[in-house]
Every structure is written in C-alpha cells, then in structure tokens.
Amino acid sequence: MESYASQDEEQAEHDIFSEESRSLPKEKSPLQRHFLCLVKDGVLEEVEAMLRDNLDDLSFTINCLDPCGRSAVELATIRGNQEMVETLLRHGADLGDSLLYAVDLEKEDIVKILLSHKWPTNSTEKGTPKESLFSSHVTPVLLAAHRNNYSILKLLLDHQCPLPRIGDVRGSTNHRVMLDYYRAVTSPSFILLTSQDPFETAFKLKEELNNIVSCLETGKRKFQELSVRLEEFIAELIDFARCPEEVMTVLNGGDNMEDIAGLRMRQLRKAIAVGYKKFVANDKCQELLNLQFYRYHPWILHSSKLKKSLAVLLLEILTPVLAVLYLVVPKTRLGQSIASPVVKYSMKAWSWFIFLQSMTLIGALDHPVLVSVSLVIYCFWVLAMVWEKIEEIWTASVDAWNKWDLLQLLCHVAGMGCLVGGLVVLILDHGLEFHLSGDELNPVFFGVYLLAIAVIVSFARYMSMLMFSETIGPLLLSMYKMVGDIFKFMIVFVIIIIGFGTAFLFLYSAPRVFSxxxxxxxxxxxxxxxxxxxxxxxxxxxxxxxxxxxxxxx
Structure with a gap:
C-alpha cells in the first residue's frame, strides 16, 4: 500500500536537525557543547572518555540539551547510532523523546533497545518528559500507526504501550487531534494487529468518517482521503481469500451459514450501507455473488447471453407451475431448485409485470372503481405483498426493509382501503347513485389519488430489477447518480426563472407614462x-x- 509508505529517512533527519527555530537557545558550558557535538558526530570513544572523566564535574550533565531542546540520547537516536544510544543509557541518560524519534524515523533496532530500557520515573507513560517538541497527544503507537510500520507497531503493542483512545478526541474541536487519531486507527497495520475482525472495524471507522465529513465545513478533504485509503485496504484484504468458502465466511461475518443458507452476507450489507464500492465490486465478491445467484443452476452462469435469455424467459412462462410445485414439495431438491435466487428473480420479475398490467387495466376502465376482476386481483396482490414483506422482516431482520417498499405499500394499502370503503358505502346506501359524485371528500377520490401515486412508485420500483442487466444496469446507476445533481440545477434554474418573472412583471405591469x-x-x-x-x-x-x-x- 504505497499511500502509507513512510518518508525518506535522510530527508526526515535533515528536517529534524533544522528545527532550531522551534525553541530558544540556552547557555551551556563549553564542555556540554563539545559533548553534544561528539554525540551528534558519533565519536563513541571520546564520548565514553568524557563520561568517565567528567562524572563528578558539576558543570557537566549527561541530560544537557542542544539549542533545539534535544538531549544526547535523542541526537544519537536521530543519527541511528545504536551503540551510542546503548552507551548513554548505560550511563543513566533519560529517554526523553528518543522513543518517539526512533518510531518516527522507523529505526527498529533502536526501538528495541529503548523498550528494553527501564523508563525513568519522571517521564510520562509514553516515555516523554514534560517539555516535549511533540504534541501532548502524540504517542509511540500513534506515530508507528502513521508510518504503517508493522514490525515496530507490534513491538510497541507487545510492550503494552498505550493505544490511541476515541475518548481523547470525541467531542474535540481540534481537527488536528482528530485527524491524527483517525490516521492512526485507519492504518492497515494497526487494524490487523488490534482488531479481531478487520472488516467489521473498517466498516465502523468508515461510518464514523462519514459522520465527521457530513458535520465539517472545512478540512473534510483529509478525512475523505483516509476513507478512500481504508476502502482500498479492505478491497485488497479480501483478495487474500483463497477460495469462495473463505470469502463466504468473511461476508457472513461469523453467522451460522447452515441456518441462513449462505445468503445473508451481513458484512456485504454493511459495505453497501457505508458506501464501500470497491469492496463490493471486488472480483472475489462478485464471483461469490454469481455463484450464489445461480445456485443449483450453474449451467446458466456459464451459458451464452442467448441461452441465458431463453432460460429466464422459460422460467417466467412457467411461473404459475413452479409456484404450485414449490407449495407442494418445498423441502425436496426440486423445491430447493425453485427457491434458488435466479428462479426467484425470474418469477418475481414476471409477477411484477402482471401486477403492473393489472393496474394498467384498472386505469383504462371507464369506471375503475367498479367491482371487476382486475380490481379483485389488485386487492389480493397488495395483501400478498404485505405478507411477503412481513415474512422477510421476520426471517431476515429489518435489513430487508427499505423506503421504497414502505412508501409503495402505504400507498397501495391506503388506496385499496379507500376504494373498498367507498364502494361498500355506495352499495349499502341505496339512495346514492352508483357512480362517482362531485364531492371532493368522497373516499373513492382519495383512493384514486393514492392509487395514482402507488402506480408511479411501483413502476419506479420495478426498474430496480433491471440492475442485473449488463446493459441497462450501468445506465440506471448513472441516472441515480445524476438525480441529486438534477435537483440542484433545478433549484438554480427556479431562482433565475423567478427573478426574470418578477422583473417582467414589474416591466409590463407598470403604467405607460406617455400613453x-x-x-x-x-x-x-x-x-x-x-x-x-x-x-x-x-x-x-x-x-x-x-x-x-x-x-x-x-
């Protein structure tokens, strides 16, 4: 994952050594300045000699700082001098920010030495003194996660270094602190080392990032980049699955596949909900979805387009026969074959087509509210759809529910209720003529209005079944993406049209002075x-x- 690659080591060292503007210079003795220069140049023999000869010198201390506020151990760490670091620690030097510098520069050997050394009592839990060039929220684990260094991060976690906590940034108005936290927790190495289910963690982080982006007015681009990187990592992680069974295990997220016949795919639903398009479009996921869709009928999957079309058409024609057979023998192999997704899809498409035709016939009648075969079929069909949705919610939880189905069923049920209620009243009251009156409060009128809305929603809902088409599906996706932009342009056009209309109203309604x-x-x-x-x-x-x-x- 190149996006997570660390910075060049030499450039990082140059940047660190050029930080003199970050702190004020302090007066030091010539002995201390010479000592720091020797440490910086890596002259180990002279450093050891100075430590032996000046041990009792009050003007010399091993923890002296350079003008940038860095100690001898930190300078040796920045230079990557492992022997110098060991020598200084052996003579009682404080760690200071050395662990942070070692992690930041990805010097794994020095990190091991520093972790094996006993931290001083006056240091914080991250090994940093109170006066630090790093921000107070920066920890070694945070820096290692930023660098995406798996080995260093594992060393820190094995030594129980503190993890970044969401409580430290939740509700914070400091965008830098929030960005540093999410840069760490979205690191692939951090997710793999700290999470039992990387996919579950990634989906949760994606949802949090979406909420943050929706709330921010400025600075959202960085969070969007983190979301994109996280999506790429999850899409690459699923490629490590070796067979469809492993992909199925990942997508089901630990559910019992025997109870759900491998069709729930809880993780895949979450990926769709949070917008992980690359994960859903991954070849492994698409291959598994095709295998599940053509289950019990793999020959259709490997057939030509002409044979597929003929097979689907044959299944649609045999829909009544297949429905009766499934009611009679649901548990047999024939019943399971009928219950396969490709057969259910074909039967569902044909059923919807007949349902839409019945509504078209009702609208074409001169008296659509009269009791007719089409109206009776329509009423039974609506009741069947309500029962179907209740059964789906009972067996597959509320994930099967969506706004389109809710709006559609509400319009159908309300319209059917108004129509049936109005017809019953007209039939029982012999004083009224058996036709629509001009009263706007007539319940039959309300039923007709709701039925008209239900027809529009039903035809729009039927379009979703065309998503499986290799030719029409991409066009529908493009159209759905353009709907939001179309409404935005309509707002602009309406404002301009209202402005022109108001201007013309003033222009043509004003009195003519020279009439x-x-x-x-x-x-x-x-x-x-x-x-x-x-x-x-x-x-x-x-x-x-x-x-x-x-x-x-x-």
Missing amino acids: DCHVEYYQAVSQANNTNVNFTFEDFCHDYGDFTQYVMLF
Whole structure:
C-alpha cells in the first residue's frame, strides 16, 4: 500500500536537525557543547572518555540539551547510532523523546533497545518528559500507526504501550487531534494487529468518517482521503481469500451459514450501507455473488447471453407451475431448485409485470372503481405483498426493509382501503347513485389519488430489477447518480426563472407614462384655458388608476 509508505529517512533527519527555530537557545558550558557535538558526530570513544572523566564535574550533565531542546540520547537516536544510544543509557541518560524519534524515523533496532530500557520515573507513560517538541497527544503507537510500520507497531503493542483512545478526541474541536487519531486507527497495520475482525472495524471507522465529513465545513478533504485509503485496504484484504468458502465466511461475518443458507452476507450489507464500492465490486465478491445467484443452476452462469435469455424467459412462462410445485414439495431438491435466487428473480420479475398490467387495466376502465376482476386481483396482490414483506422482516431482520417498499405499500394499502370503503358505502346506501359524485371528500377520490401515486412508485420500483442487466444496469446507476445533481440545477434554474418573472412583471405591469390618454388630456387643458369647461384626469385615463392618483398628487 504505497499511500502509507513512510518518508525518506535522510530527508526526515535533515528536517529534524533544522528545527532550531522551534525553541530558544540556552547557555551551556563549553564542555556540554563539545559533548553534544561528539554525540551528534558519533565519536563513541571520546564520548565514553568524557563520561568517565567528567562524572563528578558539576558543570557537566549527561541530560544537557542542544539549542533545539534535544538531549544526547535523542541526537544519537536521530543519527541511528545504536551503540551510542546503548552507551548513554548505560550511563543513566533519560529517554526523553528518543522513543518517539526512533518510531518516527522507523529505526527498529533502536526501538528495541529503548523498550528494553527501564523508563525513568519522571517521564510520562509514553516515555516523554514534560517539555516535549511533540504534541501532548502524540504517542509511540500513534506515530508507528502513521508510518504503517508493522514490525515496530507490534513491538510497541507487545510492550503494552498505550493505544490511541476515541475518548481523547470525541467531542474535540481540534481537527488536528482528530485527524491524527483517525490516521492512526485507519492504518492497515494497526487494524490487523488490534482488531479481531478487520472488516467489521473498517466498516465502523468508515461510518464514523462519514459522520465527521457530513458535520465539517472545512478540512473534510483529509478525512475523505483516509476513507478512500481504508476502502482500498479492505478491497485488497479480501483478495487474500483463497477460495469462495473463505470469502463466504468473511461476508457472513461469523453467522451460522447452515441456518441462513449462505445468503445473508451481513458484512456485504454493511459495505453497501457505508458506501464501500470497491469492496463490493471486488472480483472475489462478485464471483461469490454469481455463484450464489445461480445456485443449483450453474449451467446458466456459464451459458451464452442467448441461452441465458431463453432460460429466464422459460422460467417466467412457467411461473404459475413452479409456484404450485414449490407449495407442494418445498423441502425436496426440486423445491430447493425453485427457491434458488435466479428462479426467484425470474418469477418475481414476471409477477411484477402482471401486477403492473393489472393496474394498467384498472386505469383504462371507464369506471375503475367498479367491482371487476382486475380490481379483485389488485386487492389480493397488495395483501400478498404485505405478507411477503412481513415474512422477510421476520426471517431476515429489518435489513430487508427499505423506503421504497414502505412508501409503495402505504400507498397501495391506503388506496385499496379507500376504494373498498367507498364502494361498500355506495352499495349499502341505496339512495346514492352508483357512480362517482362531485364531492371532493368522497373516499373513492382519495383512493384514486393514492392509487395514482402507488402506480408511479411501483413502476419506479420495478426498474430496480433491471440492475442485473449488463446493459441497462450501468445506465440506471448513472441516472441515480445524476438525480441529486438534477435537483440542484433545478433549484438554480427556479431562482433565475423567478427573478426574470418578477422583473417582467414589474416591466409590463407598470403604467405607460406617455400613453394616448395623457396626450389627449394635455391637449384638452390647453384648449380649455379660456372656457368654463371642467374635466379631470380620470376622464381621460380611467384605466390607469394607480398612476393617475400619483399624477393627481402633484
């Protein structure tokens, strides 16, 4: 996973040694400055000699700091001098930030030495003194996870170094702290070492990242990049499955496959819910889905498109016969073959087609509310759909429910109830004519309105079955993606149209100042100066009342 590759080691060392602007220089004795220069240059013999000769010198301390605030152990760690680090620790030097530097520069040998050394009592739980160049929330495990270094991270976890905690960032307004936390917990090495179910953890993190992105106004791009990297990792992880049985185990997420016949695929449903498209589109997942869809009929899967079309058409024609056979022998091999997904899909598609045709016939009747064969078929069909959804929810939990089915069933049931109720009232009341009246509160009218909405929703719901088509399916997906953008453009167009409409309204509804009536009025005034003829402005411009009143004010 190249996106998680660590930075170049030499460049990292150069960046660390050029941090002099981060702290103020401090006055040190020439002996301390010489000691730090020797440590930095890696002259081990002279360093050991200085430690032996100046042990009792009060002007010298092994924990002296350079102008950047780094100790001798930290300088040796940055240089990667393993022997120097061992020598300094043997003479009682404090760890300081050395473990953080070693992890950040991915120096595994030095990490082992530092972890085997006993930490001083005045250090924090991460081995960092109170004055640190690293942020307070940075820990060795966090840095190792950022570098995605599996071996170093395993060493730290084996030594029980503290893990990043969600409680430290939950509710925090510091985006940097949140970003560092999620960079660590979304690291592939961290997930593999700390999670019993990497897929479950990845789906949970994806959901958290989606919530964060939806709440942030700025800075969401970094979190979106983490989500993309996590999706790529999960898609690559499923490729390690060696056979369809292992893929099935992963997708079922520990469920008992004997009870659910391998069809629930809980993890796959979660991947769809959180938007892991690459995981769902992975070849291993698609191969397993095809095997499950054509279960008991593998010959259809490996047939040509013409043979597949003919097989599906034959299954649709035999739908009534297959339905009766399944009711008679549901537990036999024939019944299990009929219950396979490809047969159920063909029968479902044919059933929906007949249902839509019955609604079309009801709408084509001159008196659609009259008791007819089409209306009776429609009522029984609605009751059957309600029973089917109740059975799905009972056997497969609420995952089988969705908004389209809810809206569709509500419209059908409410419309059917209004129609049947209105017909019963009209039949029992002999004083009313047996036809639709002009009363808008007639329940039959409400039933017709709801039925019209149900027809639209049903036809739209039928389109979802065309997703399996290799030609129509991609077009439907593209159309669904464009729906949101279409509504956004419609908002812009509506605002512009309203603006133009308002402007034209002002333009064409304003009174004409130089109209013919004004000319006639002023000509009459000039001619009647020496006469006793009296007239007003309204006598000439009675069609421009507002403007006339405005003129008469002056």
